[in-house]
Amino acid sequence: MLRLTRAVPKNLLALASRSQSSLACLDEEFPGLPALNPAVGTPRLVETTTLPSGVKVVSTACGKMSSVGLSVAAGSMYEALPSENGAALLLKHLAFKGTAARSSLRLMRDLESVGSIPSASVGREAVMYRVTSQPDFAEQALQAVFETALTPKITPYLVSDLQVAAAADMEAYAADARLQLSEALYEAAYGENTPLGRPLYFRGTDVTSGSLAAYRAKTFGSGSLTVVGVGVAHAQLSSWAAGLTEGLARGSARAAPISAYVGGEARLKASSDATFVGLALAAPSKADAGALGVLAAAWQAALPAGASVFTLPGLVGVTGVASPSAAGAYVDSLLQVLKSTGEDFALAKKAAQVGALIKLDWALFEGLADGSATVAVDGVSEAEVKALHAKIWKGGLSIASLGDVSKVPKLSSLK
Numbered sequence: 276m277l278r279l280t281r282a283v284p285k286n287l288l289a290l291a292s293r294s295q296s297s298l299a300c301l302d303e304e305f306p307g308l309p310a311l312n313p314a315v316g317t318p319r320l321v322e323t324t325t326l327p328s329g330v331k332v333v334s335t336a337c338g339k340m341s342s343v344g345l346s347v348a349a350g351s352m353y354e355a356l357p358s359e360n361g362a363a364l365l366l367k368h369l370a371f372k373g374t375a376a377r378s379s380l381r382l383m384r385d386l387e388s389v390g391s392i393p394s395a396s397v398g399r400e401a402v403m404y405r406v407t408s409q410p411d412f413a414e415q416a417l418q419a420v421f422e423t424a425l426t427p428k429i430t431p432y433l434v435s436d437l438q439v440a441a442a443a444d445m446e447a448y449a450a451d452a453r454l455q456l457s458e459a460l461y462e463a464a465y466g467e468n469t470p471l472g473r474p475l476y477f478r479g480t481d482v483t484s485g486s487l488a489a490y491r492a493k494t495f496g497s498g499s500l501t502v503v504g505v506g507v508a509h510a511q512l513s514s515w516a517a518g519l520t521e522g523l524a525r526g527s528a529r530a531a532p533i534s535a536y537v538g539g540e541a542r543l544k545a546s547s548d549a550t551f552v553g554l555a556l557a558a559p560s561k562a563d564a565g566a567l568g569v570l571a572a573a574w575q576a577a578l579p580a581g582a583s584v585f586t587l588p589g590l591v592g593v594t595g596v597a598s599p600s601a602a603g604a605y606v607d608s609l610l611q612v613l614k615s616t617g618e619d620f621a622l623a624k625k626a627a628q629v630g631a632l633i634k635l636d637w638a639l640f641e642g643l644a645d646g647s648a649t650v651a652v653d654g655v656s657e658a659e660v661k662a663l664h665a666k667i668w669k670g671g672l673s674i675a676s677l678g679d680v681s682k683v684p685k686l687s688s689l690k
Contacts, residue, residue: 344405346401351397365441417512603684610689
């Protein structure tokens with residue numbers, strides 16, 4: 276048999292020999308590289324001011340682009356009346372439509388003419404308006420945000436258009452198993468007739484122009500507004516916000532409606548070759564956010580592939596997907612992780628620090644709006660994490676499943 280061979284240069288043989296004699300240590304994060312300067316991992320400077328009107332301003336000057344916006348405590352958890360169901364979702368779609376000063380077309384063209392990108396989002400806690408632009412146009416961007424949030428035109432024909440847009444959201448929701456699982460977890464944990472347990476996704480067919488205007492007037496008080504800025508000087512942002520809120524009567528922050536965590540289960544049967552499952556506990560207060568970050572990192576490190584940790588308003592837990600036949604064993608594996616605090620506290624703490632920095636890089640605006648960007652984990656102790664874990668387990672477990680749920684264990688059997 277003819278065998279082809281290729282000569283190896285002597286310098287490569289020497290390099291290989293050196294490589295074998297000095298294999299990389301798996302315990303070393305970046306082998307052969309000097310340690311990073313600790314300043315690289317320090318949190319960005321976040322400044323906060325409360326204006327005389329009661330409006331809160333929170334910002335950081337970092338970033339080459341500017342994002343300015345308004346977070347309003349007007350999410351779905353504030354929909355107390357049947358005529359308000361779906362109002363928060365409609366308000367998201369009302370963003371950057373016609374206002375008292377400009378038509379929808381004029382408002383959008385004015386933003387587009389300076390390269391600004393508007394957006395809006397909604398959750399259980401807040402409706403958020405945002406415009407991203409070059410720093411030179413941040414003031415005009417903030418003016419547009421306040422204009423669309425505080426002086427919208429709400430007419431019957433416009434509400435009909437908003438309901439069509441909300442229907443599209445409902446279609447997207449119906450096609451997203453993970454979103455449905457999240458909603459089912461809220462219903463299981465809090466009950467369907469509580470502020471947190473009610474659906475976020477509602478077409479709002481019972482909402483009229485009058486009831487939508489009333490809901491907006493009820494929830495958009497000055498104490499419910501937080502001005503958020505990224506890539507803009509805090510003093511400048513505060514000055515702009517003060518001018519835009521000059522006519523608002525002072526208001527205090529409105530307390531969020533109370534939802535009692537009860538713990539329970541929800542099973543959504545559907546024809547599927549997969550089973551989606553979620554396990555949840557009542558989330559702690561924001562004062563425990565640092566310890567929760569470390570605990571969540573410890574859980575994530577121990578989860579099977581494809582499963583993930585979530586932290587939502589009022590809920591914290593894990594979700595994943597398995598084949599129907601393996602659903603029982605899969606739920607048990609998720610439960611064992613949730614019942615632990617991890618095996619390596621130092622590693623979990625490092626992972627939590629990295630996760631916080633990633634959030635600062637990729638979701639800084641949202642992190643400023645909900646306060647998560649200012650959460651520090653450096654001073655969290657292992658004892659604090661264990662105490663938090665024991666506290667959140669006192670409320671009991673909730674479970675939700677979607678798809679072929681025939682092999683998903685009942686809540687009563689999960690010990």
